[in-house]
Amino acid sequence: MSERFDVIVVGAGPGGMAAAVLAAEAGKNVCLLDENPAPGGQIWRGYERESEALSPHRMEFLRWRRRLSATGCAVWNEARVLAAPQRNMLRVERQSQCIDLSYGKLILATGARERFLPFPGWTLPGVVGAGGLQSFLKSGLDVRGQRVVLAGSGPLLLAVAASLTRAGAHVLLIAEQASRHTLVHLGLHLAKLLPGKLMEGATCRWQTRKTPYRQDAWVVRAEGRERLERVTVRVSGKEEQMECDWLACAYHLVPNLELPLLLGCAVENGAVVVDEQQRSSVEDVLCIGELTGVGGLDKALVEGQIAGNHAAGRTTQAYELVPELRKHRQFVHLLEEAFALRAELRSLAMPETIVCRCEDVTREKLEACDSWRAAKLHTRCGMGSCQGRICGAATEFLYGWDAHSARPPVMPARVSSLAGEEERGS
Ligand SMILES: Cc1cc2nc3c(=O)[nH]c(=O)nc-3n(C[C@H](O)[C@H](O)[C@H](O)COP(=O)(O)OP(=O)(O)OC[C@H]3O[C@@H](n4cnc5c(N)ncnc54)[C@H](O)[C@@H]3O)c2cc1C
Numbered sequence: 001m002s003e004r005f006d007v008i009v010v011g012a013g014p015g016g017m018a019a020a021v022l023a024a025e026a027g028k029n030v031c032l033l034d035e036n037p038a039p040g041g042q043i044w045r046g047y048e049r050e051s052e053a054l055s056p057h058r059m060e061f062l063r064w065r066r067r068l069s070a071t072g073c074a075v076w077n078e079a080r081v082l083a084a085p086q087r088n089m090l091r092v093e094r095q096s097q098c099i100d101l102s103y104g105k106l107i108l109a110t111g112a113r114e115r116f117l118p119f120p121g122w123t124l125p126g127v128v129g130a131g132g133l134q135s136f137l138k139s140g141l142d143v144r145g146q147r148v149v150l151a152g153s154g155p156l157l158l159a160v161a162a163s164l165t166r167a168g169a170h171v172l173l174i175a176e177q178a179s180r181h182t183l184v185h186l187g188l189h190l191a192k193l194l195p196g197k198l199m200e201g202a203t204c205r206w207q208t209r210k211t212p213y214r215q216d217a218w219v220v221r222a223e224g225r226e227r228l229e230r231v232t233v234r235v236s237g238k239e240e241q242m243e244c245d246w247l248a249c250a251y252h253l254v255p256n257l258e259l260p261l262l263l264g265c266a267v268e269n270g271a272v273v274v275d276e277q278q279r280s281s282v283e284d285v286l287c288i289g290e291l292t293g294v295g296g297l298d299k300a301l302v303e304g305q306i307a308g309n310h311a312a313g314r315t316t317q318a319y320e321l322v323p324e325l326r327k328h329r330q331f332v333h334l335l336e337e338a339f340a341l342r343a344e345l346r347s348l349a350m351p352e353t354i355v356c357r358c359e360d361v362t363r364e365k366l367e368a369c370d371s372w373r374a375a376k377l378h379t380r381c382g383m384g385s386c387q388g389r390i391c392g393a394a395t396e397f398l399y400g401w402d403a404h405s406a407r408p409p410v411m412p413a414r415v416s417s418l419a420g421e422e423e424r425g426s
Contacts (some may be wrong), residue, residue, distance in 0.1 A: 001101040007029040013041020015289030015300035016109035021269040022308025024071035033076035046138035083408030105311040112253035112290035119348040120221040123335040126228025130250035144168035147244040151219040152177040154252035162204040175217035186338040261406035299328035356391040358384020372401040
């Protein structure tokens, strides 16, 4: 089965929604597809069902949702892009079917994931990703009265702490590895560049004011028999122990580069290289949002509008947004500087600590390897079901390995889809 669209947008987060709306409003035949059951991406996940009190930005989501519905754009939920079998063609799995979609322009908006670093006890039940715990919350997890410690780095920690607090959790501590000095520096720059972002951070902090927010702080170990019972945190050089039900960690975010890499887009410093019209190094392929550098919701929306306009041939409208875009690109660099990971975090994992949890590969086994490829070949690190999505980013930090590689299928696929692919390929 095959279909053709003028513009295909992969990823229905804020960036993808904005791109699809602008291209479709300009009269293009657009398909917006995402593996999730509804548009919204990470930040707007579950916003259809939630109240304004629980969900900041909900009104903004509803505005984009309304515009999207009014355009008549094809919205394919639960559709995963698996491969790119030919130039200007994607292979998509949707409702047990494998479909080849061809396009005039492709806009990739596949977002980012959390970086998780290994430390003793990180694989215990009850230790989760910060955004992961937020997703459980949005899917109905009752956290009222639950004791949570948040640890890692980046603005996501404060945003998740605020969501958990609003939902009635008892957030005991936010442990931020960055120093107080770098955060003050970030705040001063933001006050001039994007004061709205500073206000957003201040609002989250106000909502979590009963929780200590410690800088120069990180989790050293997590312990428990069947599941997590306590964590040890190093705060300004001293170790503290606390009993808790959940430990939610995220060491900033890393872009989901699998699809851009598969298509051959140039990548530098962990992000896709694009110009001010969001064009990648591959003809007809534009990239937006977290893929081009982790910069949050507003950056994704601006880049989405630029790409949507550009794909529809409205370059004047696209160029009008460039001054705004430049501010958001500066914001990306400020975040990278402020939340750069400190070297001490490299020594948290002990020889017996698991680094690749899919294949049970310990740090000790990785020490003998000199590259990501060697680690894959000799230890099966990164060869399990997550295909290196978690341990790849961790080993990049631990050993400086380049763990970026992609081959089809870029997402887990049904056997029948894979069989379909073989039949077509033969
Ligand atoms: C777990 C998590 C939680 C977050 N929570 C917050 C928060 O509370 N507050 C905040 O300010 N920021 C949060 N962020 C950051 C926020 O996600 C981004 O700032 C913003 O959503 C960026 O939008 P985007 O359009 O670039 O990508 P995203 O919103 O990440 O959307 C990308 C979409 O692409 C889809 N996708 C990826 N690959 C494929 C494929 N091959 N086929 C089909 N679909 C695909 C994904 O399912 C996803 O829906 C969070 C990030 C993460 C990773």
